[in-house]
Amino acid sequence: MPQTVSQSDFIAQTNALIAQGEHHRAWVQARDYLEKEPTLALYHAVAKFADQLDRTAADLRDVRIALLGSFTLDPIVPILKAQALSSRIVADTYVGQFNTWQQEVLSEASGLRRFNPDVIFLAVRAEELAPALVQRFLHLQEAEVDSHIASTTAALENFLNALRRWSRAKVVVHSFLCPISPALGILDHQSPNGQSIAFRKLNDAWTDTAKSTSDVWIIDCERLLGEIGWSRWYDGRLWALAKMPISSVALERLAMEYVKYLRAFLGLAKKVLALDLDNTLWGGVVGEDGPDGIQLGPDYPGSAFVELQRVLINLHDRGVLLAINSKNNAADASEVLEKHPSMILRPEHFAAMRINWQDKAQNLRELADELNLGLDSFVYVDDSAQECERIRQALPQISTVHLDGEPANRVNRLQRLTSLFDTLSYSTEDRTRSTMYQTENARRQLQNQSVSLEDFYTSLAMELTIDHLTAASAQRAAQLTQRTNQFNLTTHRYSEGEIVALAQSDEHEIYTAHLRDRFGDVGTIALAILKRSAETLHIDTFLMSCRAIGRTVETAFLTFLLRRATELGVRKIVGEYRPTKKNGLVAEFYAQHGFHIAAQTEGGTLWYLNADEFRWSYPRWVQIHTPGE
Amino acid sequence: MNPVDQGVREVMASVFGMKPKNIDITASPSTIGAWDSLQHLNLALALEEHFGIQFSVDEMASLNSYTAITDLISQRLHTPQA
Numbered sequence: 275m276p277q278t279v280s281q282s283d284f285i286a287q288t289n290a291l292i293a294q295g296e297h298h299r300a301w302v303q304a305r306d307y308l309e310k311e312p313t314l315a316l317y318h319a320v321a322k323f324a325d326q327l328d329r330t331a332a333d334l335r336d337v338r339i340a341l342l343g344s345f346t347l348d349p350i351v352p353i354l355k356a357q358a359l360s361s362r363i364v365a366d367t368y369v370g371q372f373n374t375w376q377q378e379v380l381s382e383a384s385g386l387r388r389f390n391p392d393v394i395f396l397a398v399r400a401e402e403l404a405p406a407l408v409q410r411f412l413h414l415q416e417a418e419v420d421s422h423i424a425s426t427t428a429a430l431e432n433f434l435n436a437l438r439r440w441s442r443a444k445v446v447v448h449s450f451l452c453p454i455s456p457a458l459g460i461l462d463h464q465s466p467n468g469q470s471i472a473f474r475k476l477n478d479a480w481t482d483t484a485k486s487t488s489d490v491w492i493i494d495c496e497r498l499l500g501e502i503g504w505s506r507w508y509d510g511r512l513w514a515l516a517k518m519p520i521s522s523v524a525l526e527r528l529a530m531e532y533v534k535y536l537r538a539f540l541g542l543a544k545k546v547l548a549l550d551l552d553n554t555l556w557g558g559v560v561g562e563d564g565p566d567g568i569q570l571g572p573d574y575p576g577s578a579f580v581e582l583q584r585v586l587i588n589l590h591d592r593g594v595l596l597a598i599n600s601k602n603n604a605a606d607a608s609e610v611l612e613k614h615p616s617m618i619l620r621p622e623h624f625a626a627m628r629i630n631w632q633d634k635a636q637n638l639r640e641l642a643d644e645l646n647l648g649l650d651s652f653v654y655v656d657d658s659a660q661e662c663e664r665i666r667q668a669l670p671q672i673s674t675v676h677l678d679g680e681p682a683n684r685v686n687r688l689q690r691l692t693s694l695f696d697t698l699s700y701s702t703e704d705r706t707r708s709t710m711y712q713t714e715n716a717r718r719q720l721q722n723q724s725v726s727l728e729d730f731y732t733s734l735a736m737e738l739t740i741d742h743l744t745a746a747s748a749q750r751a752a753q754l755t756q757r758t759n760q761f762n763l764t765t766h767r768y769s770e771g772e773i774v775a776l777a778q779s780d781e782h783e784i785y786t787a788h789l790r791d792r793f794g795d796v797g798t799i800a801l802a803i804l805k806r807s808a809e810t811l812h813i814d815t816f817l818m819s820c821r822a823i824g825r826t827v828e829t830a831f832l833t834f835l836l837r838r839a840t841e842l843g844v845r846k847i848v849g850e851y852r853p854t855k856k857n858g859l860v861a862e863f864y865a866q867h868g869f870h871i872a873a874q875t876e877g878g879t880l881w882y883l884n885a886d887e888f889r890w891s892y893p894r895w896v897q898i899h900t901p902g903e
Numbered sequence: 904m905n906p907v908d909q910g911v912r913e914v915m916a917s918v919f920g921m922k923p924k925n926i927d928i929t930a931s932p933s934t935i936g937a938w939d940s941l942q943h944l945n946l947a948l949a950l951e952e953h954f955g956i957q958f959s960v961d962e963m964a965s966l967n968s969y970t971a972i973t974d975l976i977s978q979r980l981h982t983p984q985a
Contacts, residue, residue, distance in 0.1 A: 282913055282923055314949035315917035322920050348941050349948060511960045515944070522948045 281311065285319050292323070297331035302670040305360045314353070314522055321355035324364050333362060333855050335540050340368045340386055342375035343397030346518035354529040361537050372517065373402055376429060379436045391443045393539060395532055399519070400450045400476070403429060407476065411457040411469045423476045427483040434487040442772060445490045446535050449477050454504045488771020491535065491698070498527050534696050541756040541767050544673065544694045545647055547589060548638060550656040551600035551607055555583060555619065557681060561602060565609045571616040578681035583618035585688050593704025594695045595625040595645060595711060599637045599654065604629045625711035634661055635668035645711060646820035648759060648856055653694055699749045699770065703797050713793040714821055731825060731895040735792040738827060739899040740834050743777045743784035747798060751786055754801045754817060759856035761828070762817040763849060763863060781806050783838070787831050789822055796822060800831050811839045813849040826893045832867055834900060836888040845885050852878035907977050911969065914953050918946045930969035954980065
């Protein structure tokens with residue numbers, strides 16, 4: 275039984291903090307408490323806090339979520355709201371009427387349309403949508419199975435087509451679960467006429483249909499079920515009582531999966547995993563046990579640390595930046611990192627390191643500076659309860675994970691954490707991200723040696739290639755809008771589908787900028803989305819990856835936009851700055867480039883530059899390639 | 904206050920968004936506005952989890968007052984389950 279007293283104390287304390295205007299502290303407390311004691315009663319309490327917290331003070335994002343499906347799903351709402359809040363998301367929810375998802379999307383007067391969601395979760399089951407495939411399966415001929423599959427996917431296709439007529443909402447759809455005892459029992463799996471094969475075909479067709487519409491994703495329910503098990507997933511009592519076939523445990527697991535998507539949609543995915551060394555990457559203390567004495571190798575407990583490192587190197591390959599934050603003699607640690615035969619991770623896998631005797635919170639601040647990333651994009655893992663507590667106190671915006679105890683169990687726990695880094699795309703940029711940060715270090719060293727800034731820029735031998743958005747660059751462009759927080763004037767987030775739709779519209783122009791220098795390929799690092807009208811060129815989005823900050827690339831890119839404005843013959847170019855907690859860096863960007871204030875808007879400031887002021891030349895140290903060259 | 908009363912009050916307070924001290928033995932759907940059929944289901948699920956017990960379908964339907972809830976839970980906690 276959970277400790278009820280402390281729970282009510284927690285609620286009272288959080289209410290008091292909110293009353294005092296301490297919204298950020300209230301949020302931190304709710305997040306931490308929920309992590310320790312996630313009970314249904316607590317989800318209800320925390321869900322209610324979500325509505326009271328000041329979005330700006332607590333740095334929270336709003337999102338409108340519609341939950342539609344073929345069965346009762348209402349009890350997921352408090353769980354989802356509380357879990358979303360832990361990830362800085364305030365969810366406003368709409369739950370569709372029981373099994374009316376197909377009507378709601380069509381009817382102009384439906385609650386769904388009035389609600390106008392940003393995200394739709396569609397929870398459907400074969401029991402309701404394709405009952406013939408569930409109830410008397412063995413009565414079906416093969417052709418009938420196929421026709422039931424076709425009509426099921428047609429329902430989704432119709433839903434998505436109807437939805438896209440009035441909404442750009444992102445849609446996340448459940449996959450189907452084959453009954454636990456398929457029609458032919460032990461024979462089923464190996465029979466071409468089995469129910470298992472029919473469900474596999476159904477899910478494949480369902481996924482293909484979903485993928486053919488932009489911004490639709492599929493939740494693999496079998497994987498979630500596998501985690502929990504059939505007997506805990508289903509609850510016949512709740513089906514009898516409320517037409518809800520699944521248990522509160524299943525609801526909790528589903529909500530967790532929903533939140534992974536929300537984080538990715540809102541650009542809240544973590545980017546850096548900072549790691550302690552001793553008793554985290556390997557067993558033992560290298561300073562005491564020596565490089566040969568630490569636990570790392572083919573036999574337990576060393577084998578558990580090797581497995582842990584395999585999970586980490588996968589994260590690295592996925593584009594997550596790994597960093598080291600350790601209290602150690604640098605020489606001892608380097609000896610292991612460079613030479614230990616069983617290390618999976620080598621120095622080149624780390625984007626940055628702090629191995630010293632400094633306060634670890636200070637080290638993390640420095641790592642954030644060095645990588646040009648916000649502390650809230652960090653996850654920190656340490657085996658020491660004391661260090662973790664210190665980081666939680668000093669830097670509550672970091673997700674701190676205390677990973678200790680049985681080494682053999684740690685891999686599982688680490689694997690669960692990897693969802694914090696989940697994103698909706700995977701590109702070549704991700705595969706090589708870590709290398710790019712390392713060449714950035716080499717650039718910094720060069721900067722320290724250079725006499726003047728101009729010398730430094732010149733010595734970089736920068737080449738900037740500006741191009742129209744292409745099918746190949748759309749994914750990266752969308753990723754830039756989702757991930758870029760600091761050098762981002764408007765922070766409009768777009769999915770790949772939305773970007774492509776904009777590029778195809780007559781009034782928009784989208785440009786990407788790709789940077790190379792003497793150290794190699796920096797990647798596609800900047801994006802501009804322009805909207806034309808007869809008189810004006812409006813800059814909807816102007817952003818640059820933090821790895822290109824501080825080398826005048828932004829000026830070169832803006833100069834290109836002014837030249838484009840001249841070609842188009844507009845009277846003026848208008849840009850907007852919409853302040854967020856992260857983008858203070860560019861508050862004066864337009865002012866620094868000679869723009870004048872046009873107006874204050876609800877979300878920020880409008881700046882303009884008249885056509886007779888468009889007389890700029892590119893910085894002479896950047897070689898520019900423009901589209902069509 | 905015995906642990907059953909205390910637990911029921913805490914859980915009801917969280918589910919209905921009230922202070923535990925404002926929940927007394929007269930509590931029922933007619934005295935608590937938020938106690939509709941959906942919150943009834945939520946309450947039953949949260950009570951099951953809190954006390955580590957499972958209600959039958961009929962029991963879930965019968966939990967329609969504070970005393971009905973505390974009586975049933977006390978009985979379930981003190982009788983070994985069949």
